[in-house]
Amino acid sequence: MREGPDIARIAALVADPVRSSMLLALMDGRALTATELASLSGVTKQTASGHLAKLVDGEVLAVEAQGRHRYFRLAGAHVAALIEALMVFSSDAASPVRTGPKEPALRKARVCYDHLAGEMGVALYDRAREAGWLTDDLGVTEVGWSRFSAIGVTPDSLPRSNRPPCRACLDWSQRRHHLAGLIGKATLDRLFALSWARRLPASRVVAFTPEGERRFREWIG
Amino acid sequence: MREGPDIARIAALVADPVRSSMLLALMDGRALTATELASLSGVTKQTASGHLAKLVDGEVLAVEAQGRHRYFRLAGAHVAALIEALMVFSSDAASPVRTGPKEPALRKARVCYDHLAGEMGVALYDRAREAGWLTDDLGVTEVGWSRFSAIGVTPDSLPRSNRPPCRACLDWSQRRHHLAGLIGKATLDRLFALSWARRLPASRVVAFTPEGERRFREWIG
DNA sequence: ACGATGGTTCGGCTATCATCGAACCATGAG
DNA sequence: CTCATGGTTCGATGATAGCCGAACCATCGT
Known part of the structure; x- marks a missing residue:
C-alpha cells in the first residue's frame, strides 16, 4: 500500500543464512575469494556464486577481479553498520576467520x-x-x-x-x-x-x- | 559451517515487504493496532496477524493489549537503529502515516x-x-x-x-x-x-x- | 443477552528461492 | 598445446513461507 524505502530488499539479501555467514566473514574489511566464501559457508561453489552475484547486484558487496580469482569485500562502511545493527539482537559475538597462505x-x-x-x-x-x-x-x-x-x-x-x-x-x-x-x-x-x-x-x-x-x-x- | 550471531533470523523478519512496511509505519515510536497495520500494508487481518506474531516472537515489536485492541510498537531503540541502517541503502526518505480519531x-x-x-x-x-x-x-x-x-x-x-x-x-x-x-x-x-x-x-x-x-x-x- | 468489532487459528493453494549435478568459460602453469 | 583450477550458467527438485477463505474466540456497547 504505502511506499517507503525498500528496506525489505536489502534485508532479504542478508536474510539467507549462507549470505549472512559470508557477510560476517567479511566484517573485518578483508576481501575473500568466491571459493573461500563457499567452503566457509558450507555450500558448493555454484550456490556460492549465485549468492555472491545477488549481493554484488544489490550493492552490498563489491567485487574485484584478480586474474582468475574474484575477491569480494563489503561495499562500504554502511554495510558494516547494518551488520552491526543486526548483531545487537544476538548478544554473542562473532568469531574471526583464519585465512591466508602458509609460507x-x-x-x-x-x-x-x-x-x-x-x-x-x-x-x-x-x-x-x-x-x-x-x-x-x-x-x-x-x-x-x-x-x-x-x-x-x-x-x-x-x-x-x-x-x-x-x-x-x-x-x-x-x-x-x-x-x-x-x-x-x-x-x-x-x-x-x-x-x-x-x-x-x-x-x-x-x-x-x-x-x-x-x-x-x-x-x- | 561457522556459527556467528544469527543475523539472518532478524533480517528475515524485516525482509518481508509487508512486515517492513509495518516497521516503517512504527518508526516514529507510536503504537498502532493490528487492523491499522493490516490496512496500511494492504493485507487482510489474518495475514497481518501472522506477521505481527512473528515480529513479536522475534522481539522486534512489543505488544500491549488494551481491551480488545492490541497496540504494536517497536521493541526498542535498537530496532529503530536497524531500520535506519537499512534506509541508508535507499536514498529516498519515508513518508509519515496519518492516524487517530476524527473528533x-x-x-x-x-x-x-x-x-x-x-x-x-x-x-x-x-x-x-x-x-x-x-x-x-x-x-x-x-x-x-x-x-x-x-x-x-x-x-x-x-x-x-x-x-x-x-x-x-x-x-x-x-x-x-x-x-x-x-x-x-x-x-x-x-x-x-x-x-x-x-x-x-x-x-x-x-x-x-x-x-x-x-x-x-x-x-x- | 445479543450483535458488532478486533484478533487469532487452521487448511490449502501458490510462488518464490535455495540447492546441487552437470556442463561450460576463462585464466594460469608447465 | 594441454591440464588443472576458479568461477559461472542452466535446469530440475524440493522446501519454505506468504496469502486468503472460513471458522472461531474475546471484548465492548447497548
Whole structure:
C-alpha cells in the first residue's frame, strides 16, 4: 500500500543464512575469494556464486577481479553498520576467520606480476595514501614524486604506456591493497637495483636484506 | 559451517515487504493496532496477524493489549537503529502515516476507563516523568507526592487496593502513554471536583473549562 | 443477552528461492 | 598445446513461507 524505502530488499539479501555467514566473514574489511566464501559457508561453489552475484547486484558487496580469482569485500562502511545493527539482537559475538597462505616468507613480501605484494607492499601503499603521496583517484602528488624520486623513480624514468601509472592491487595474503601500476613496477625494480631485496629463484618470494628492509621502512616513513 | 550471531533470523523478519512496511509505519515510536497495520500494508487481518506474531516472537515489536485492541510498537531503540541502517541503502526518505480519531474533542481529553486520556493525559504523564514525579518503575517520589497533594491527591486519600497506584496506559489517539492506576483515577476525580473539567453526557469527552485548562497546565508546570 | 468489532487459528493453494549435478568459460602453469 | 583450477550458467527438485477463505474466540456497547 504505502511506499517507503525498500528496506525489505536489502534485508532479504542478508536474510539467507549462507549470505549472512559470508557477510560476517567479511566484517573485518578483508576481501575473500568466491571459493573461500563457499567452503566457509558450507555450500558448493555454484550456490556460492549465485549468492555472491545477488549481493554484488544489490550493492552490498563489491567485487574485484584478480586474474582468475574474484575477491569480494563489503561495499562500504554502511554495510558494516547494518551488520552491526543486526548483531545487537544476538548478544554473542562473532568469531574471526583464519585465512591466508602458509609460507611466512610469501606473506611478508612477494612479487605480484611485476610489483611488490605482501606485508611490505601493503605497508607501502598504506603509507603512500596516508602521507599524501597519492590523491584519492590515485594520482601522484608533488610530495609523492619527491618521495619516489628519493629511490630513483621519476616521471621521466617511467616508460610511455597506456597502462595507468598508479594502480591499487588487491593483496592476496593481506587482503588489502598494495601499490601496482607503472610506479609499482618501477619501485620494485629499484628495490632490486638498490640491492635492498632480491628475488629468490623459482619462487615469488622477495627477500629483503636486513639493511634493505631498514632502508625501505625508513624511506616510506 | 561457522556459527556467528544469527543475523539472518532478524533480517528475515524485516525482509518481508509487508512486515517492513509495518516497521516503517512504527518508526516514529507510536503504537498502532493490528487492523491499522493490516490496512496500511494492504493485507487482510489474518495475514497481518501472522506477521505481527512473528515480529513479536522475534522481539522486534512489543505488544500491549488494551481491551480488545492490541497496540504494536517497536521493541526498542535498537530496532529503530536497524531500520535506519537499512534506509541508508535507499536514498529516498519515508513518508509519515496519518492516524487517530476524527473528533478533535476526543483527541484533546477523554476518559479512559477511569482516568484521563488524550492530549491532556499524555501531557500529564510526560511531565510527571520528565519532572521527576515518578521513578522509572512508576513509584511516586517525594516531589511527586507534593505535586499531587497540590490538587488534593494524597497517599491517605487513595483507597486500599491491590491495584497498582500508578500505571502507564497506552493512549488511543496520541499513541503514547498517559497516567493510569489509582493515582490516575484520583487525579481525574479531582479535576471534576475542582470544576476544572466536566464530563459531557453520553460521551467520553472530558471538557475543560478555559480556567480549568489554564490551572491544569499551570499545575503540571 | 445479543450483535458488532478486533484478533487469532487452521487448511490449502501458490510462488518464490535455495540447492546441487552437470556442463561450460576463462585464466594460469608447465 | 594441454591440464588443472576458479568461477559461472542452466535446469530440475524440493522446501519454505506468504496469502486468503472460513471458522472461531474475546471484548465492548447497548
